[in-house]
Structure formats: C-alpha cells, structure tokens
Amino acid sequence: MELDNRSVQILQAVASTVKISSKELLEKYALTRNQLDYAVKKINEYLRGNQYPPIIRSRNGSFIVDTKVVDAFSGIMNNESQLKADETSYLDEEHRLLVILLLIFSADYLSLYHFSESLEVSKNTIISDIKKLKQQLRKYKLTIDYSRKEGYYFRGNEEIIRGLILGVTDQVMESIYNRVIFEKYLSVASVEVNHQRDVLQQVEAELHVQYTDNRIQTAPYFLVLLNRRVQNRHYIEQRFGLLAKEIMDTNEYAAIVKVLAGQKKLPKSYTEHLYLCLYMLSLKITDLSNTFSLNTDALRKQIEAFITVLEKNTIIQLNDKTQLIENLALHLTPAYYRIRYGLTSDYTITDMVKHQLDPLFFIVKSSIAPLEEFFEERIPNDEIYLITMFIGAYMQKEKPINLDNTVVKAAVVCPNGIISSKLLENTLDNWFPMIHFVSSFSIREFYEKERELDVQLIFSTNPLETQLPVIVVGNDLSSMNKTLIVNEVIQLIYKIDSYKLQPDHILAIVKKHLPMDTEIEEKIRKELMISYNSIFQIQDQEVLTNEMKLNLADVVNAESILILDEALDWPQVLRLTTENLIERGIVEPGYLAQLEAQFPEVTPSILLGNRIVIPHTVPEHGARSLGMCFAKITQGFVSQNQRYYYVVVISATDRKQHIQPMMQLLKIASDPKIIERLDQAKNKQAILAIIEESKKK
Incomplete structure (x- = not known):
C-alpha cells in the first residue's frame, strides 16, 4: 500500500522527533483526533506491510518509535526517505491545488472537464478547489476567472503571477510527488528540463559563477513553465524604466543574451529577455568571479558598515570579520538583483523560525541601513531573516580550533x-x-x-x-x-x-522501579x-535563540537603577555606574579601568539610538555575570559637544543571553515617546514600569 502525503509527513515527524505529542501533531497539521487516529492506523499498516515495528502511542500522548523506523523514515537519517510516490499515487488536496495552479499558469485552455479527467476527481471537487484557491489568492490581488473562449485563467499582475509560479514550483520540488506532478499532470518532458539545465550551465560558464545545487535542479522546471506562459501570450508589462539601462550595460547581461541567442531561446520582447536575464542573475550562487560588474568592493564596504552597527547594537565583537564579509557578499550579490528589481525571493522562512529569531532579527533589521543605502531599496523581511540566521550562527562560533582535542x-x-x-x-x-x-x-x-x-x-x-x-x-x-x-x-x-545511554531511556528504566514527581524527574534529566x-564532548547550547528567554526587566531591577541629580561629567558618570556593577559582584574592579581606557569620551560605537550611552567591553576584561546599571542623569552631561541623559553600563559573559534584553533596550532608545516618558520619570518605580512594559512590545 502507498501512504498519502499527510501520513508521510506524520510518519517523518514522529520518526524525526524524539519527543512529539499527539497534541503537537494535531496543531501542526490542523487535524481532528479522528483524522490523527486514522493516519496512525494507516501508518502502522504500512510499517507492518514493510516488516517494520508499528508505532505505539503511550498513555501520555507521546509516541514510542523503534530505532529501525527512525533510521528508515526520519528526515534526518534519510533526507529523501524511503517513501516515494509513483504514477498511481493519489494526490491529496494540498498537492491537487498546486497542480491546478500550475495548470492554469501554463496551459492554453482549461475547462472543468480537463481538470476532472486529468486529476481523476469529480467536477464538484474541482469547483470546491478553485473556490479555495480564489480565497488564497486574494492576498496577492489575483483571481481565477472563466470564459467559454479562454477557459480558466488568472487575472492580475503578471509579475506577481510569475512569482507564484516560482514559489509553487519550489513547493512541488520539495514533495514526494514532484516527478508525478511534473511528468504526469503537467506533461513536462525530461528533454525540456535537460535543455534548460544545459542553458543554465552555459550561463554559469559565461558569468564565471556556480549556481547552488537546488537552483540548478529546480530552475529548469520554472523556465519550462515560464516559456509556456510566454508562448500563451502572457507577457510582462514594461516596468523597468531607467533601471533597464543599468542592467543592459553590464557584462552579465551581454553574456546571458549571448547564450540565449545562441540557443535560439531569446524572447522577441526586450522586456521578456530583460526579465529572463534578471531571473538568472538573481539565482543564488556558491562561487563568484572577481570580474562581476556589480561593484562588489562598494558592497563589501557597506557590509562592513552594517557589521559595525550590528556589533554596537548587540555589544558583541565578531571574530574573523573578513571571512564574514566575503560570505555575505557572495549571498548579497544575486540578492541585489532580487531586491533592486522587485523579483520574488527564491526561498521561504517558516513562521516558526521567524518566531525563534525575533530578538536578533529586530537588532539586525535596526542595523541594516548601510545595506539599504547600497541597494537603494528597502530590504524585504525574508532577506533580513536569512541574514539573521547566518549572523546568529556566526555569533556562536566561539570554539577555537584545537587539533589536539579533535577526534x-x-x-x-x-x-x-x-x-x-x-x-x-x-x-x-x-x-x-x-x-x-x-x-x-x-x-x-x-x-x-x-x-x-x-x-x-x-x-x-x-x-x-x-x-x-x-x-x-x-x-x-x-x-x-x-x-x-x-x-x-x-x-x-x-x-x-x-540510544541506550540517552537520559530519557535511563529515566524510563528508573521510573519503572522508583516513582518520582515531575520536578524531581526534570532535575534528574538535566543532570x-x-x-x-x-x-561525549557535546555542546549543549542553542544556536540562534536566547535559551533562557531573559527580558530587560530581568536584568534591570531597583538595585541596578541610579538617578543622578547632581552636575556630573562623563568620567564621573562612568565611574558611578560601573561601581554599581562592581558592588553587586557582576564585574571585577578592573572592568572600570578598562572602560575608562577604552572610552575617555562618548563615541558613536557606544551610542544606542543616539539617546542611550552603553559602555561595555569583552568578557575577558572582568565580566562575571550578565548585568546592567541603568542611570538617568537629570541634568545631563556633555561629551564631544553633545549632551546625554541616559547611560547603561553592560556586562555580558557570552554571545546570547543578553540578545533579548538588548533588543528591548534598543526599542526604548529608538522610540521618542518612550524617551519622553523616561524624561518625565521621577523615581526608580516609574523607570522600572517603563522597562517592564518593554517585554510586551
């Protein structure tokens, strides 16, 4: 028997996740209990039929999965999985909707009869599917219309339609049904795909770049579907204006046109071949020639400026910045064309990942201005999220290479x-x-x-x-x-x-003979x-997220707030605020001497939102634990001909615990209304109330 796509996803989720509950599966896949029960029953029939032990559901709603099932079906042990769809596989609703979308994108004429026959479902099912698609497409300002002359077709902006084609093509490629959908339902012949792949490889050679593996695999399918749309007279509107000349004057444009013309694949419309060239320039690359027309030296300078702002906002000094700049330049070169010319991004970031990244994302977004200056455009959030993921992992790269200790x-x-x-x-x-x-x-x-x-x-x-x-x-x-x-x-x-040494496995054995409450169990599990x-020398640390979820209110309390009413200068303010940290045992006495040596005056590198001064130094100079001293200087003090009223001295011992508090402090520093409320605050309680509110924003 074959499994439907929903059952495939549930099997892979259960096999790939050590502890996943029925409740989590119900929420993740929007299932009812009956639907989940049916899926688990179907999965177990499949497993037994293929000589695998069945999945057992425990009383507390979690699943017990044999290691053989884990090895065979988890997305980790076997990313392609042993689950393959063949031409007799029944498409679930999700994939049927994708097929309908791509058919309308690429076909010349389609009626209910065409859909019903090819997808082997009733006309009523197709009518229901199209109704659902119309609702989904509203956010793109697109609609599906029908006429006797033209059949079913899209009405809306052609660039948005093409962006959807790209996104849907990627979705299909990630599915176990990819071959079935492209070959059986869309009649995409392998010879067409191979020809487009050959064209892309010739473009690689001409441009001296190398496209990423996933792009060289999926882009040919998009190009086949795009070619059909152009053949069916769906042309892009002329919109590039003066920007067109900027592209047409580059060596890259000439190289791509040369390849397309040689293959007799150059569209007759110049806007169409301009779009095609831009699409090829926007594909992600793994290798980049120094002869690229884009001013990569200028891009590197703006990346360096971005990193400088980011270091200030995160109070983290990044190591090996030369390599970081090169890696970001390699990513941002094709991203330039996506951003500058409004092309659709070729990747998506899940909502779950976005939620995990939120604190660092806010800081990265607040630091991104130097890159937007280079692009002369606002950088979309998805692009910023991807940069955030990379920066987050890079910030954690603290381990020095010690070859004597490596196995x-x-x-x-x-x-x-x-x-x-x-x-x-x-x-x-x-x-x-x-x-x-x-x-x-x-x-x-x-x-x-x-x-x-x-x-x-x-x-x-x-x-x-x-x-x-x-x-x-x-x-x-x-x-x-x-x-x-x-x-x-x-x-x-x-x-x-x-597996037999895992804490959960050991705990399960102990609990058979020794009952324990939840609190004791968690303490034992942690130890x-x-x-x-x-x-086994395993690092137990989160890569991108703040594991402890500390807020600014957890770091700044009544003991760490100073209200200084007397007339003071910068050295006096720095001494008083740092002594607060010393007295509370958060930093060693030498921390003050280091700050005095580093910051005889207030510099832009320790200014947050041009409002709050944040003196800090590296942990090696005496930081014992995470802490802050928040000082309000009623009369203000002058440094470098500028008056300041707020100083927050910071002690950070690693690269992650302080990220969320820093995000909240940055929000305060960047909001004139909050600063105005701080100006009016007369006591510590009023300041604490404002800080407490920062975690709700």
Missing part, C-alpha cells in the same frame, strides 16, 4: 547556497567540539573534490554516493533534531549505541544530560 575531521555538504552552508557548518561546529570542520561544499563541489578531501566524516543535507561515512541532517535548522544527529555521530566516532554531554 575526526569533517566537511559539510549543502545544496542551498553560501549562507545556508555556513549556517549549517557553524551550527555543527558548535555542537561538536571533538570534530574539526574543514569546509562546506555544494554537492557538485564535493564530487569534484572528493578524492582530495582529508576528512573522515561528511554531514550532508542530501544522501551522497561516496565511500565516506555520511550523516544526513535536516535541510532546515528548525527541523533538525539534535538528539538523532548526536546519536549517529557518537555511534560513528566512539562505536557506541548511544543526566549534563553528564552525557560532558562524556
């Missing part, structure tokens, strides 16, 4: 571009101090350099054909299950079946996890 050398293989590759590499590097990560590669780069690699282990988002041991990890950080990856690493390096991580 093996490893490489990372990722098809999704430089930002995703480095994000994954930095994450794994932080998790595993015993592994020395030599580099990250695209799939094509890996196969080209495989024989030269001096590594004993590969981490990859896709299965690879290689003699080296490969640990397949999730493609999206939010779906990576650290426990499963850690188990496999331990098995490969130490030759130990670590077991600390011991487990220590034995």
Whole structure:
C-alpha cells in the first residue's frame, strides 16, 4: 500500500522527533483526533506491510518509535526517505491545488472537464478547489476567472503571477510527488528540463559563477513553465524604466543574451529577455568571479558598515570579520538583483523560525541601513531573516580550533547556497567540539573534490554516493533534531549505541522501579544530560535563540537603577555606574579601568539610538555575570559637544543571553515617546514600569 502525503509527513515527524505529542501533531497539521487516529492506523499498516515495528502511542500522548523506523523514515537519517510516490499515487488536496495552479499558469485552455479527467476527481471537487484557491489568492490581488473562449485563467499582475509560479514550483520540488506532478499532470518532458539545465550551465560558464545545487535542479522546471506562459501570450508589462539601462550595460547581461541567442531561446520582447536575464542573475550562487560588474568592493564596504552597527547594537565583537564579509557578499550579490528589481525571493522562512529569531532579527533589521543605502531599496523581511540566521550562527562560533582535542575531521555538504552552508557548518561546529570542520561544499563541489578531501566524516543535507561515512541532517535548522544527529555521530566516532545511554531511556528504566514527581524527574534529566554531554564532548547550547528567554526587566531591577541629580561629567558618570556593577559582584574592579581606557569620551560605537550611552567591553576584561546599571542623569552631561541623559553600563559573559534584553533596550532608545516618558520619570518605580512594559512590545 502507498501512504498519502499527510501520513508521510506524520510518519517523518514522529520518526524525526524524539519527543512529539499527539497534541503537537494535531496543531501542526490542523487535524481532528479522528483524522490523527486514522493516519496512525494507516501508518502502522504500512510499517507492518514493510516488516517494520508499528508505532505505539503511550498513555501520555507521546509516541514510542523503534530505532529501525527512525533510521528508515526520519528526515534526518534519510533526507529523501524511503517513501516515494509513483504514477498511481493519489494526490491529496494540498498537492491537487498546486497542480491546478500550475495548470492554469501554463496551459492554453482549461475547462472543468480537463481538470476532472486529468486529476481523476469529480467536477464538484474541482469547483470546491478553485473556490479555495480564489480565497488564497486574494492576498496577492489575483483571481481565477472563466470564459467559454479562454477557459480558466488568472487575472492580475503578471509579475506577481510569475512569482507564484516560482514559489509553487519550489513547493512541488520539495514533495514526494514532484516527478508525478511534473511528468504526469503537467506533461513536462525530461528533454525540456535537460535543455534548460544545459542553458543554465552555459550561463554559469559565461558569468564565471556556480549556481547552488537546488537552483540548478529546480530552475529548469520554472523556465519550462515560464516559456509556456510566454508562448500563451502572457507577457510582462514594461516596468523597468531607467533601471533597464543599468542592467543592459553590464557584462552579465551581454553574456546571458549571448547564450540565449545562441540557443535560439531569446524572447522577441526586450522586456521578456530583460526579465529572463534578471531571473538568472538573481539565482543564488556558491562561487563568484572577481570580474562581476556589480561593484562588489562598494558592497563589501557597506557590509562592513552594517557589521559595525550590528556589533554596537548587540555589544558583541565578531571574530574573523573578513571571512564574514566575503560570505555575505557572495549571498548579497544575486540578492541585489532580487531586491533592486522587485523579483520574488527564491526561498521561504517558516513562521516558526521567524518566531525563534525575533530578538536578533529586530537588532539586525535596526542595523541594516548601510545595506539599504547600497541597494537603494528597502530590504524585504525574508532577506533580513536569512541574514539573521547566518549572523546568529556566526555569533556562536566561539570554539577555537584545537587539533589536539579533535577526534575526526569533517566537511559539510549543502545544496542551498553560501549562507545556508555556513549556517549549517557553524551550527555543527558548535555542537561538536571533538570534530574539526574543514569546509562546506555544494554537492557538485564535493564530487569534484572528493578524492582530495582529508576528512573522515561528511554531514550532508542530501544522501551522497561516496565511500565516506555520511550523516544526513535536516535541510532546515528548525527541523533538525539534535538528539538523532548526536546519536549517529557518537555511534560513528566512539562505536557506541548511544540510544541506550540517552537520559530519557535511563529515566524510563528508573521510573519503572522508583516513582518520582515531575520536578524531581526534570532535575534528574538535566543532570543526566549534563553528564552525557560532558562524556561525549557535546555542546549543549542553542544556536540562534536566547535559551533562557531573559527580558530587560530581568536584568534591570531597583538595585541596578541610579538617578543622578547632581552636575556630573562623563568620567564621573562612568565611574558611578560601573561601581554599581562592581558592588553587586557582576564585574571585577578592573572592568572600570578598562572602560575608562577604552572610552575617555562618548563615541558613536557606544551610542544606542543616539539617546542611550552603553559602555561595555569583552568578557575577558572582568565580566562575571550578565548585568546592567541603568542611570538617568537629570541634568545631563556633555561629551564631544553633545549632551546625554541616559547611560547603561553592560556586562555580558557570552554571545546570547543578553540578545533579548538588548533588543528591548534598543526599542526604548529608538522610540521618542518612550524617551519622553523616561524624561518625565521621577523615581526608580516609574523607570522600572517603563522597562517592564518593554517585554510586551
């Protein structure tokens, strides 16, 4: 028997997640209890039919999954999974809607009869599907219309329609039904796809770039569908104006036109071939020639300015900034064309990931002005979220390479571009101090350099054909299950079946013989996890999020607030505020001397929102714990011919705990209305009330 897509997703979720409850599955997939019960029954029939142990649901609603099922069906152990769709597979509603969208995008004439026959469902089902699609498309200001002459067609902005084609194509490519949908339902022949892939590879050669693996796989399908739309006389409106000349004068434009003309693929309309060229320029790349027409030196300078502002707003000094700038330049070069010319982004960030990133995202967005100055456009939030993910992982890269302590050398293989590759590499590097990560590669780069690699282990988002041991990890950080990856690493390096050493496994044995309440159980689990991580040198830290979820109100209390009414100068203010931290044991006495040496005057590097002065230094200069002293100087003080009224001296001991408090402090510093309320505050309680409110915003 075959599983429908919903059952596939549930099976992979249960197999990939060590602790997932029925309630979480109900919420994640918007199911009723009956629907979940039916899906689990269907999954177990499938498992038994393929000689796998069934999934058992415990009394508390969690699932017990045999390790054989984990190995075979989790998205971590086997990213492609053993679940494949064939031409007889029944499409669920979600994928049927995608097919209807793509058919309307690309077909010449479609009636209810065409849909009903090809999708093998009733006309009433198609009518219901189209009604749902119309509701979904309202946010794009698009609608699906029908006429006897034209059949079903889209009405709306052609650029938005093409952006949807790109997004839907990516959705289909990520599905187990991708081959069935493209070949059976859309009649996309492999010869068409291969021809478009050849064109892209010729463009790579002409531009001296290398597209990411996922783009070189999915872009040909988009180009086939785009070509059909143009053949059906759906043309893009002329909108580039003076910007067109900027593009047409570049070497990249000439190179792409040369390839397209040589292949007799150049559209007759200049706006169409301009759109096609822009699309190719906007594709993510893994390698970039120094001869690219875009002024990458100017871009690097603006990236450097962005990093300077970011360091001030996060009070973190980033290491190896040269490499960080190069990696961001590699990502932002194609992003320039997406942003500058309003093209649709070729990736999506899930709402869950966005929620996790919110504190750091706010700080990155507040620091992004130098890049927007270069692009001469506002940078979309999805682009900023991707930069935030990379910065977040990079900020955690604190582990010095000590080859004497490393057990093996490893490489990372990722098809999704430089930002995703480095994000994954930095994450794994932080998790595993015993592994020395030599580099990250695209799939094509890996196969080209495989024989030269001096590594004993590969981490990859896709299965690879290689003699080296490969640990397949999730493609999206939010779906990576650290426990499963850690188990496999331990098995490969130490030759130990670590499933039996897991704290939860040990606790389950203990609880059989010794009842315990929830509080005691959690304390024991925590101590077991600390011991487990220590034995196997596993870092137990979150990569992007503030694990403790501290707020500014948790760091600034009545003891840490000073209201200074007398006339003071900057050295006096700095001494009084820092002594508050010294007296409370948050910093060592030498912290003051360091701040006095670093900041004889107030400089832009310690100004938050041009309102609040935030003197701070690196933890090595005497920071004992996270803390702040918030001072209001009633009469103000003058430094560099500028008067200031607020100083917050900060002590930070790592790169993550203070991120959320800093976000909230930045919001205060950036909001004139809040500053006005602080100006009117007469006592500590009034200031504390304002700070308390900051965590609600």
